[in-house]
């Protein structure tokens with residue numbers, strides 16, 4: 001079992017998942033606005049399953065999709081983290097990701113959490129590159145990648161076979177190397 005790592009930023013704590021996160025995690029995944037670019041909503045059971053999978057992965061590997069909470073007051077906001085790109089995607093490597101409850105949008109939390117995640121990926125995991133795979137039309141998420149200094153690679157656009165058929169399958173790829181991070 002890996003030693004579990006917490007990450008802190010001025011306003012946020014990236015930590016292991018707790019059972020008490022489930023209510024807001026399920027609410028977030030059942031919100032059509034949050035899931036707008038995923039093509040489906042998650043049931044509470046599906047959210048519970050993903051929470052458990054993320055918890056196990058963090059415990060075993062020491063890194064993955066961290067739960068994000070406010071340091072001040074402890075409110076659970078969503079997740080940010082790193083994960084190997086799905087095998088079915090035509091690009092390889094480790095991707096960064098972020099997903100927040102709607103009440104946490106518009107405060108810079110996603111970018112702040114992701115900065116800590118990228119630092120961890122480059123400094124502690126010595127990754128040669130970190131990717132972000134984002135639905136083409138997901139302007140807020142693309143803006144996060146751009147604020148992080150990631151570069152859009154138009155040659156890597158693809159249709160994500162793991163998503164339900166439809167326009168949200170079109171996916172764009174952002175890349176970042178440590179020297180630029």
Ligand SMILES: CC(C)(COP(=O)(O)OP(=O)(O)OC[C@H]1O[C@@H](n2cnc3c(N)ncnc32)[C@H](O)[C@@H]1OP(=O)(O)O)[C@@H](O)C(=O)NCCC(=O)NCCS
Nearest residue numbers: 034098099100105106107108109110111133134135140141
């Ligand atoms: C993607 C997502 C996390 C982006 O959220 P976001 O709130 O737009 O991004 P940030 O947390 O970085 O916040 C940036 C905004 O906060 C504002 N802000 C307010 N206070 C701030 C502060 N103290 N510091 C920095 N930014 C601040 C910024 O000006 C910016 O607003 P703008 O977009 O109007 O310019 C959110 O839209 C989301 O969860 N979407 C659903 C899930 C999803 O699509 N995930 C990505 C899959 S690839």
